[in-house]
Structure formats: structure tokens, C-alpha cells
Amino acid sequence: MDHKEAIEPKETPAENPDRCRENLEKAIAEVKKVLPGMTLLENEPMSEHSSFKIGGPARALAVPEDVISLSRLCSVLKDHHIAPMMLGNGTNILFPDEGLDRLFLVSTEKLTKMFLLPDGAIYAEAGVSLSKLASFARQNELAGLEFASGIPGTVGGGTIMNAGAYGGELKDVIESVVCLYAPDQRLYELSNEQCAFSYRTSLFKKLGGCLIVSVVFRLEKGDGEVIAAKMRELNERRRDKQPLDLPSAGSAFKRPEGYFAAALIDEVGLKGYTVGGAQVSEKHAGFVVNVGGATSHDVYDLMMHVRNTVWREKGVQLEPEIIILPPDYKLEDNGPAVRRNLITVTELPEDEGGVPQ
Ligand SMILES: Cc1cc2nc3c(=O)[nH]c(=O)nc-3n(C[C@H](O)[C@H](O)[C@H](O)COP(=O)(O)OP(=O)(O)OC[C@H]3O[C@@H](n4cnc5c(N)ncnc54)[C@H](O)[C@@H]3O)c2cc1C
Numbered sequence: 612m613d614h615k616e617a618i619e620p621k622e623t624p625a626e627n628p629d630r631c632r633e634n635l636e637k638a639i640a641e642v643k644k645v646l647p648g649m650t651l652l653e654n655e656p657m658s659e660h661s662s663f664k665i666g667g668p669a670r671a672l673a674v675p676e677d678v679i680s681l682s683r684l685c686s687v688l689k690d691h692h693i694a695p696m697m698l699g700n701g702t703n704i705l706f707p708d709e710g711l712d713r714l715f716l717v718s719t720e721k722l723t724k725m726f727l728l729p730d731g732a733i734y735a736e737a738g739v740s741l742s743k744l745a746s747f748a749r750q751n752e753l754a755g756l757e758f759a760s761g762i763p764g765t766v767g768g769g770t771i772m773n774a775g776a777y778g779g780e781l782k783d784v785i786e787s788v789v790c791l792y793a794p795d796q797r798l799y800e801l802s803n804e805q806c807a808f809s810y811r812t813s814l815f816k817k818l819g820g821c822l823i824v825s826v827v828f829r830l831e832k833g834d835g836e837v838i839a840a841k842m843r844e845l846n847e848r849r850r851d852k853q854p855l856d857l858p859s860a861g862s863a864f865k866r867p868e869g870y871f872a873a874a875l876i877d878e879v880g881l882k883g884y885t886v887g888g889a890q891v892s893e894k895h896a897g898f899v900v901n902v903g904g905a906t907s908h909d910v911y912d913l914m915m916h917v918r919n920t921v922w923r924e925k926g927v928q929l930e931p932e933i934i935i936l937p938p939d940y941k942l943e944d945n946g947p948a949v950r951r952n953l954i955t956v957t958e959l960p961e962d963e964g965g966v967p968q
Contacts, residue, residue: 666706699768737767754833782808873897
């Protein structure tokens with residue numbers, strides 16, 4: 612729990628898809644044998660676990676009861692060279708329609724312990740929703756998390772993404788993070804500085820293989836009424852401006868420096884632009900919404916078109932905020948390489964204008 616040394620990247624073993632599938636099947640069989648009480652969903656439709664309501668079946672999705680069973684699960688997976696992908700509320704991920712037959716997902720749904728520490732900080736496990744965390748802070752007259760009360764993710768997902776809104780970011784209130792590093796199976800406690808947070812990213816996102824277990828939040832003493840009023844105001848602003856009635860994964864693109872993604876998309880005339888069931892929201896051009904039956908390909912093609920058009924007409928490069936998983940996405944216990952096979956919308960085809968260097 613108290614290892615504070617830096618997490619060292621490891622070498623990447625050569626890739627072999629058949630071996631990866633074989634390892635996964637062996638790992639699933641072993642999990643069933645060694646951890647019979649653990650909820651293990653096989654070929655689970657990811658559309659059920661995604662705020663976009665998109666995604667085919669994932670080969671395995673386990674739901675550990677607590678941190679100890681999470682750690683035992685990871686150790687079984689490690690024996691079979693599998694690193695799990697953590698799943699919070701699925702509010703920032705585009706899952707592929709084809710499914711994920713090479714991936715073992717672990718949901719933090721049941722990791723929901725939260726309490727006040729003797730020194731007044733809040734301890735929250737990874738699966739606590741940000742709205743519950745913000746309410747808990749308000750009940751205890753602690754200010755600083757008002758901005759987070761309307762973000763639909765979890766503590767774990769929010770920390771890796773350094774979620775933020777209305778001028779606040781989780782990095783402003785995180786004191787320390789405990790993560791299980793899949794490649795060496797050790798727990799690390801990192802201070803705020805060691806987490807290397809910046810706009811919508813963190814050490815955990817850059818490195819991969821880090822499973823966030825719990826987070827300590829350091830807040831200021833405040834007035835419960837004032838905190839509640841601020842939360843109401845921000846949530847009203849959210850309801851007024853954002854298409855909360857339609858499935859989405861929040862802002863599709865990060866804010867490019869010096870610009871607003873939504874304004875750029877609006878200016879190039881793409882508000883309401885539709886591909887299949889995916890649409891640039893009529894209410895907020897920064898959101899891509901599922902207006903009915905959208906596929907992951909619809910969303911991807913739409914995001915490519917938006918990105919290409921904004922680059923061509925405005926000379927600004929948009930980078931996706933949503934995590935886009937390709938069908939062959941997999942995680943092996945090779946540390947920093949685990950995120951290499953993520954699709955990004957950053958490589959434009961030659962005929963669409965090229966990428967600014
Ligand atoms: C309507 C709407 C509004 C939104 N508004 C905002 C906003 O204002 N600001 C903002 O920043 N975001 C916003 N989002 C995006 C999203 O809610 C945040 O990024 C959120 O922090 C993601 O949390 P999650 O639990 O859903 O993560 P998931 O979507 O489940 O996962 C996101 C990433 O985090 C990883 N992850 C999840 N849990 C863990 C863990 N315990 N350990 C390691 N990795 C983990 C996953 O593997 C994945 O890579 C919005 C989304 C929606 C749908």
C-alpha cells in the first residue's frame with residue numbers, strides 16, 4: 612500500500628493474436644475455478660454498459676465484490692498474461708459493434724466504499740459515482756467538488772481522465788491515489804504531483820495497466836447551503852446547454868488550445884450533421900449523440916468527418932476526448948504498451964488534408 616517509488620515501463624513482448632485468445636480462454640476457466648463466487652459475465656453486450664448505448668459483446672466482464680477480490684482476480688489474470696481493462700460507468704468509451712473477443716473487462720460497480728478520514732479528507736473507492744461523492748462532500752459541508760456533481764462517471768474513470776467542468780478539475784481536489792499496477796501486481800500510493808495530471812489526462816492514462824482502487828480528496832470547509840446552491844446552478848446550466856435526453860459520451864473532442872471545439876464545429880456548419888444514427892447534437896455541437904440505432908462505425912465516421920472539416924476550414928486539429936476501442940482491442944500484462952492498439956482519430960487519410968505536424 613505504501614510503495615512510493617516510480618512505476619517503471621517494461622519491454623513489450625512480440626504480439627501473437629492466437630496466443631492472446633488462448634490465454635484469455637485459460638484465464639476465464641481459471642477465474643471460474645478459483646473465484647467461483649465472483650460475478651463473471653461472458654459475451655456481455657457492451658451497449659448495456661455504455662452511456663452511448665453502443666457496443667457488441669465483450670468476451671468477459673467480471674464484477675469483484677471488493678478490493679481484495681479485485682486483487683485476487685488480477686493475480687489470476689496475470690498468471691495468464693492478461694491485464695484487465697477497468698470499466699467505470701462507461702460514460703467516456705465508444706465500444707465496437709463487432710464486440711471485444713480479446714478483452715477481459717473488470718467493472719468497479721461494487722467498489723463503492725466512501726467515508727471521512729479522521730483528518731477531514733474523503734476516502735472513496737473507484738466505483739463511487741462522482742455525483743454521490745459530490746453529495747457526500749456537501750453533506751459534510753466540504754467545498755470544492757461542486758463542479759463534479761453533474762459528471763456521470765466514477766471516481767476511477769474521473770481520476771484517469773482528470774474529469775472537469777466549469778473551471779474545476781479532479782486534480783484540484785485529489786490528495787492521493789492508490790492503484791494496482793497490473794504488470795507487477797503491486798499497489799502504489801501516488802501523491803497528486805506523482806499522478807502527472809493535465810487537461811483530461813494523467814499518468815494512469817498515458818502509462819496504461821494502472822487500476823485505480825481508491826482516491827483521497829482534500830476539500831475546504833464550506834457552507835452546506837452555498838455548496839448546494841452552486842451545484843443546483845451548475846446542473847441547471849448543464850441541463851440548459853447539453854443534450855442530456857439522448858445517449859452520448861459527453862464532449863466528443865478535447866478543447867483545442869485557444870478555441871472551443873463546439874464553436875468550431877458550429878462555425879463549419881456541422882451542427883445537426885448526421886451519419887446513420889449518430890448526430891452532432893443540435894443543442895450542443897461538442898456532443899455526438901445517438902439519435903437511434905447508431906453503430907460505432909457511424910460515430911467514428913462522423914467524428915472523422917468533423918475532424919477533417921474543422922482542420923480543412925479552420926486549420927485546427929481536434930483530438931477525441933472519447934476513448935475509441937477497435938474490435939481487436941486487447942490488454943496483455945506488458946505495461947506501457949497496453950494502449951498502443953487504441954484507435955485514435957488523429958491520423959487523417961492523405962486525401963483529407965493531412966495532419967498538421
Ligand atoms: C452526458 C455526459 C456529460 C459529461 N460531462 C463531462 C464533463 O463535464 N466533464 C468531463 O470531464 N467528462 C464528462 N463526461 C465524460 C465522462 O463522464 C468522464 O470522462 C468520466 O470521468 C468517465 O468516468 P467513467 O467511470 O464513466 O469511465 P469509463 O467511461 O467507464 O472509462 C473511461 C476510461 O477510464 C478507465 N477507467 C475507468 N475506471 C477505472 C479505474 N478504476 N482504474 C483505471 N482505469 C479506469 C477505463 O478503462 C477507460 O479507459 C460526460 C459524459 C456524459 C455522457
